[in-house]
Amino acid sequence: MAEFFFDYGLFALKALTIVVAILIVVIGSVAAGMRSRKTPDGHIEVTKINDEIDGLRDALSQTVIEPEAYKIEAKQRHKAEKAEHKANIKSIKKALKKVTKDDKQAEPERKPRLYILDFHGDMKASAVSSLRREITAVLSLAESQDEVLIRLESGGGMVHAYGLASSQLQRIRDHGINLTVCVDKVAASGGYMMACVASKLLAAPFAIIGSIGVIAQIPNFHRLLKKNEIDFEMITAGEYKRTLTMFGENTDEGREKFTDDIQDIHVLFKDFVSQHRPQLDIAEVATGEIWFGQRAIEKSLVDELKTSDEYIVKACEASDVFEVKYEEKKSLPQKLGFALDSAIDSVLLKWFDRGTRKGFYL
8 A cells, every 4th residue: 555655646747847847938938928029139140151161061061072182182272272362362451551631531442242132932921021131131231233132032921011022122122222122933923922032033944933813712601601690790880991891791793892903003013113124925924823943034024044053153253242141039839839830840840751652743
């Protein structure tokens, strides 16, 4: 009997420990969430891509090249880098000695810079909150000889959200900086609204481009409510304050007005695209259709077939290339939520792959 109570007490102690640990995590999550709401903060992260590519090449060289040959090559490379650094320092010192008429120091000569920003769009274009900060940071330093590359992936979403995102890219053009947009996978609908702002628009051969159209879908439960004798009342002021509704009885007049609104948005969308890409036959491409990169270039929807990797590696030969990211400070609940989302996505993708393994693949 004593042994039973001992085992039971040990079990209860373990259970209590687990409960206390869970409570600590929950309380910490709530407290972190409250702090994050009070002080939404973040920081800019910058990575020099030239150094990253050099590191990849160096790691491969150590294995592929003979040890003695690698030592000689590394020594020569170090000597060249040292000479380049010395020349840069000399150029800076020389420039600092020159003074213009308005007593401002002359800017030292330097390589052009390419700033890389990423935009992964969802329905609400949520990434625009980071994008606007990244653009603000870049424009505070960029000059006319520099360039901004946006790696854009989006299937579109809310009109007003992608309108704002497009306006953020327009800031770069208005600042006199060349804007290149590269689409590796998809820029459709709102995604293409953003992409068309570019000075130069690149796409991978099988990237999805286009979908210049507008869609709205609204379920209606009126008959279900009527069948169950449930009344629904909606009071509005203004003839067209509400055209279609989910619960009330929709009218032909309401449908006609709603359709007119959709058509007007489509006209605005087409005008926006035509303004930024006048070479397009807008009547031909503004049908809501999508094209793969190889077909999109025939329609003048894009300027060149090229992946972002190709463009960046080539740019490293003549420019200093920097990847700029604004990392928002995440609360513990957000971190836990992202981890849970990632785990769920992983499981769903595995099951989807198993279920479609007998299908066709490209």
